[in-house]
Amino acid sequence: MRAIFIAVGSELLDRDKMDTNSLYVAGKLHEKGILMDMKMVVGDSMEELTWAIKNACKRTQLVVITGGLGPTEDDLTREATANALRKELIFHEEIVDKIRLVFKKRGYEMPEINTRQAFVIEGAEVLPNYVGSAPGQYIDIDSCKVLLLPGPPREMRPMFDKTLEEKIAPLSNYFHYTRSLQLVEISESLADEMMAELYTKCKSIRTTILASPGIISVHLMGRSRKSLEEAQEPTDQLAEQIKERMKDYLFAEGDISFEAYIVEELKRRGVTVSVAESCTGGGLGSRITSIPGSSEVFLGGVVAYSDQLKKKLLGVREETLEKYGAVSSETAREMADGIRRMTGSDIGVSITGIAGPGGGALGKPVGLVHMHISSEKLNKGRYTIFLGDRDYVRIRSQIFSLNLIREYVMQDA
Numbered sequence: 001m002r003a004i005f006i007a008v009g010s011e012l013l014d015r016d017k018m019d020t021n022s023l024y025v026a027g028k029l030h031e032k033g034i035l036m037d038m039k040m041v042v043g044d045s046m047e048e049l050t051w052a053i054k055n056a057c058k059r060t061q062l063v064v065i066t067g068g069l070g071p072t073e074d075d076l077t078r079e080a081t082a083n084a085l086r087k088e089l090i091f092h093e094e095i096v097d098k099i100r101l102v103f104k105k106r107g108y109e110m111p112e113i114n115t116r117q118a119f120v121i122e123g124a125e126v127l128p129n130y131v132g133s134a135p136g137q138y139i140d141i142d143s144c145k146v147l148l149l150p151g152p153p154r155e156m157r158p159m160f161d162k163t164l165e166e167k168i169a170p171l172s173n174y175f176h177y178t179r180s181l182q183l184v185e186i187s188e189s190l191a192d193e194m195m196a197e198l199y200t201k202c203k204s205i206r207t208t209i210l211a212s213p214g215i216i217s218v219h220l221m222g223r224s225r226k227s228l229e230e231a232q233e234p235t236d237q238l239a240e241q242i243k244e245r246m247k248d249y250l251f252a253e254g255d256i257s258f259e260a261y262i263v264e265e266l267k268r269r270g271v272t273v274s275v276a277e278s279c280t281g282g283g284l285g286s287r288i289t290s291i292p293g294s295s296e297v298f299l300g301g302v303v304a305y306s307d308q309l310k311k312k313l314l315g316v317r318e319e320t321l322e323k324y325g326a327v328s329s330e331t332a333r334e335m336a337d338g339i340r341r342m343t344g345s346d347i348g349v350s351i352t353g354i355a356g357p358g359g360g361a362l363g364k365p366v367g368l369v370h371m372h373i374s375s376e377k378l379n380k381g382r383y384t385i386f387l388g389d390r391d392y393v394r395i396r397s398q399i400f401s402l403n404l405i406r407e408y409v410m411q412d413a
Helices: 021-031 046-059 077-085 093-105 112-118 153-171 188-199 228-245 258-269 283-289 307-314 318-324 329-343 390-411
Strands: 002-008 035-042 062-066 089-091 119-121 125-127 136-140 145-149 175-184 205-212 215-224 250-253 273-277 298-303 347-353 368-374 379-385
Touching: 002 021, 002 046, 021 035, 021 062, 021 153, 035 046, 046 062, 046 077, 062 153, 077 089, 077 119, 077 136, 077 145, 093 112, 112 119, 119 136, 125 153, 136 153, 145 153, 175 228, 175 258, 175 390, 188 205, 188 215, 188 228, 205 228, 215 228, 250 258, 258 283, 258 390, 273 283, 273 329, 283 298, 283 390, 298 307, 298 329, 307 318, 307 329, 318 329, 329 347, 329 368, 329 379, 347 390, 368 390, 379 390
Parallel strands: 002 035, 002 062, 062 145, 273 298, 273 347
Antiparallel strands: 089 119, 125 136, 136 145, 175 215, 175 250, 205 215, 347 368, 368 379
8 A cells, every 4th residue: 555645734735834743643654564755745726636636546555644624714625535435424413512512622613613523425435633623534446435524733743643543554455674774974965875785686675774863774674465574584684784884873673762872872871971061052951851761860060152152161171272272172171071071971072163154264163163072981073064054053963963972982882
């Protein structure tokens, strides 16, 4: 079974709005061995939405539509789907009663306009909404299944999960098996260059390479109509070949974030860490403390943006700042030593750089960042020039610094 996803709403075509439902749906379908071939965003136009649904149903076995199920005039998903499938819309009074109850529990009277949500496509199964007012609908036609879901994620997700388990997953006619590998500090192009020779030989395995700043995720899916073993064996073989080839960059298997991996490794070794940050403004500490259980290993951090605070809080010497400047390997080292001394942590990590867009100078361009790790048995500094906007420089600096911690714990293994 394959799928097409349609997100409905003109607001999703604006540059400051992004569809997130498709990412959730694609991930859940992938777990069941169902591949999403296409996703699209369609504005609040009856003609365009009808065309999109009609053609999607011709091309695939499952169409998932989110949004456009509200009560207002621009909520057109019900009508457009009925048009595309050449079905009638039938009014259900019992749905109105349920919506009234939802409003009553919130202390409001139901506006009359909400009765529009009680129209159901002929032959569709109504999917109850336990969080909001808009019910979903599931239509099972001969060649395609169509699933209509509300747009708000907190309403969409439980409704989709239940329908996936009960109605869609049992129809998948493949056994599937997945492996995920996480790589750090390698570009997408270099990673693909190193791996392509391996995965292009395995036609039965779907290989997906996903890039985010500093991190590459490699997802492998084996599928078989015969048995799980037939899907698993070649997938495992390919995964092990990639692991061996990419061992210098591999940090974990499975869907785990880099910061979660770092926290787990520090906990496993009983190592504590503290951070001193300048250009990242606390971002590194925030990444680490976003992980549950990080209090076992993270002692604290200092955001020393000004030279005065670098001197006062971290003990960076006046002569160091005057001779080398705030963005230098010497200052980074004294910041790392200072935070380790202040907190009593096993390791101290520092970041100081020029995130931009201004602030660059001859010999110290925008994007230059110095990072340092300090411990009793290791003092190691690195610097690089990150090419990108301010946010990119800050994110890459955090990942790079986490990788310094990784190198420390790998050396300590």
